[in-house]
Amino acid sequence: MALCWLLVICGALCLSTRPLSATAQRVEQTDSEEDGRFPCGQPPSIENGSYETYNHGASIAYLCDDGFMMYTFGGRKRHCQDGRWSGSTPICSAGGCSEEDAPTVENSSVQRFNGGTVRFHRCNAGFERQWGGSMVIYCDGARWRNEPGRCVGAFSSPCGQAPHVENARRTKHSNGLITYTCEPGYRRRLGGGSILCSADEQWIGSPGVCTRLF
Ligand SMILES: *[C@@H]1O[C@H](CO)[C@@H](O)[C@H](O)[C@H]1NC(C)=O
Ligand SMILES: *[C@@H]1O[C@H](CO)[C@@H](O)[C@H](O)[C@H]1NC(C)=O
Helix, strand or coil, rough: HHHHHHHHHHHHHHHHCCCCCCCCCCCCCCCCCCCCCCCCCCCCCCCCCEEEEEEECCCEEEEECCCCEEEECCCCCCEEEEEEEECCCCCCEEECCHHCCCCCCCEEEEEEEEEHHHEEEEEEECEEECCEECCCCEEEECEEEEECCEEECCCCCCCCCCCCCEEEEECCCCCCEEEEEEECCCCEEECCCCCCCCCCCCCECCCCCECCCC
């Protein structure tokens, strides 16, 4: 009996010292019936899959049809946040495409997922992804899907490749400005050390040259 009371008192003490969040659990329940009203609008559909809705249409979780494997970009759930659906729609992939027919992305390396039915491309060093196309190619059970993206030289632009300057390091900034920094022991002459591709596709500015200090 005494042992029982000891356990009760200890239990109460242990619980009371715990942070509240550790004991509070969020209960998630599938919406019993689809009421057709989504606070963020109709969720993006998934090919060869479906979604379940939760929290009165404010959360969804994707599922793949039988025979398909899921590849997610950070999870299979999406939530209505600030009027938009969070995250991205996963992919449902399946075998049935031949490796040789898979679209390739030049100057990239490929990682295979879902038994090789999903191919994720990453641009090689010195190259960067160009807008348009996708770096994820997958087999939908019959064909390879997605238009492959492109990896272009990190210093390419509508003006062409940014000029290379001997003994200088190029840096591309988010605003498109390319700056040139002379290697140690060299000093810049005859130019401002930065260039920018203008709207009419002409380089503005001059990278200059890097000459030895002594
Ligand atoms: C997968 O989805 C595509 C596009 O909706 C459809 O044409 C195809 O028949 C589906 N495949 C299977 C096995 O259901
Ligand atoms: C980039 O791809 C092109 C076309 O395949 C190739 O000629 C070139 O050598 C590649 N560049 C590098 C640095 O891998």
